[in-house]
Amino acid sequence: MKIICRSAGIIGNLRPKQNIKDILAAGFEYSMLDAAVLCSPQEFKNLGINNYKREKGKVYLTENPEKLSEEMNKAFVTSAKELGLHLPVAMAPTVAAETIHSKKTDINKVNDTLKQLSKETLRLAIAENCESIIVPPIYLGLSPKEEWEVNSSFYQELSKIADDAGSDIRILLKNMTKDINGHFVRGICAEAEEAVKWIDELNAKAGKKDRFGFCFDVGNATLCGQDIKEIIVPIGDRLKAVIVRDLDGVHDAALLPYTACFKGQQTNWLSMIRGLRQIHFDGAFIMDFADTYGNMTDMIRPSILSLAHEIAEHFAWHIGMDKLVKKHDKRVLFGAGNMCRAYMKDYGEDYKPLFTCDNNSARWGEEFCGLTIESPEKLKELSPDTAIYICNIYYKEISAQLKEMGLKNPIEWFSDEYCDTFYMDRLDMAADPNAAKGGKS
Secondary structure: OEEEEOOOOOOOOOOHHHHHHHHHHOOOOEEEEEHHHOOOHHHHHHOOOOOOOOOOOOOOOOOOHHHHHHHHHHHHHHHHHHHOOEEEEEEOOOOOHHHHHOOOOOHHHHHHHHHHHHHHHHHHHHHOOOOEEEOOOOOOOOOHHHHHHHHHHHHHHHHHHHHHOOOOOEEEEEOOEEEEOOEEEEOOOOOHHHHHHHHHHHHHHHOOOOOEEEEEEHHHHHHOOOOHHHHHHHHHHHEEEEEEOEOOOOOOOOEOOOOOOOOOOOOOHHHHHHHHHHOOOOOEEEEOOHHHHHOOOOOOHHHHHHHHHHHHHHHHHHHOHHHHHHOOOEEEEEOOOHHHHHHHHHOOOOOOOOOEEOOOHHHOOOEEOOEEEEOHHHHHHOOOOEEEEEOOOOHHHHHHHHHHOOOOOOEEEOOOOOOOOOOOOOOOOOOOOOHHHOOOO
């Protein structure tokens, strides 16, 4: 899985090199070749309006689509290559949903400009050897019948550009929203059934199984009150990228995960993680937190980048839990509580541990979930290739304990936080005198 920092809203055209250095310092290896760095969704509102206020010296790509490659290279693409920030995924411009309510905006011109800019972004992405490009469907002012007709032709044109260039770049569609009287509702490819149908038909027309794929925008699904897992699972291996952003369920925003917490979490991270885990997702994991970043003072922004990377790593750990369990041929557990029980329920039959151990001496020799609870000293008898899976919330303390014991075995952290198994009858460990040392799990 590639953890990617979305560049729009993070990399500015005034000092892109410092922004890129901050992204790299935070731990990110990847960002995006994102046209929105120079062409925001709001910019399209001005199409058809002659007297809007222009920024001095700015090249408006909506008026000069042919300059996209030149301006993107000047803005940050060249600097990213110089500094070692990789851009494996590109993204074509999109238009703000509320643009449909702008009476002065020429909607036909908006759609034509989007098509042209998407083609220019694709050409740049091919030149920069991007693995994939996210191209949102055209949707403004189209009836349901017109949506497929217009977009089928549009995506086939993009496919031909890639074919003519001899490129295997994958073109990713995205789930969309519509603005109906100020309310966000499900748009093109918001339903899994439609997304699957579009991708399969486009691949058939392209004559290539993997020319088209899908990018799932978590924020758009949250705006429309959808069950994230119910969308992800049917799409399956067609899903090549996920845009991860938090919001309040009402306003379209790009917030750092876990920060839109008014009256509890609005984004169902449990559903996202379970869905991605079930399909063994291993694509582009795009962190989009431009609004959180943009509203911070300059001095704190590097810390926001570091936190974003840490959250992404946390998500990746949970999503990859199945792979983590299967990583080693031999294993034991450390912990004899709820987390151990969850492991045995979900993985115990296929990946059974030799035993489990616990710091609570009163439980040594006890049978728990089909395992014998041993003293931690028993771990010294293990072969070096036997992994120790910590099934306990005191990960750091137990890891330090194992290292102090001189153990050289692989140490892995298991978590049941997002497992499919959920027990209403949690074990009562309150009487455990060694809870602070790792007895509670």
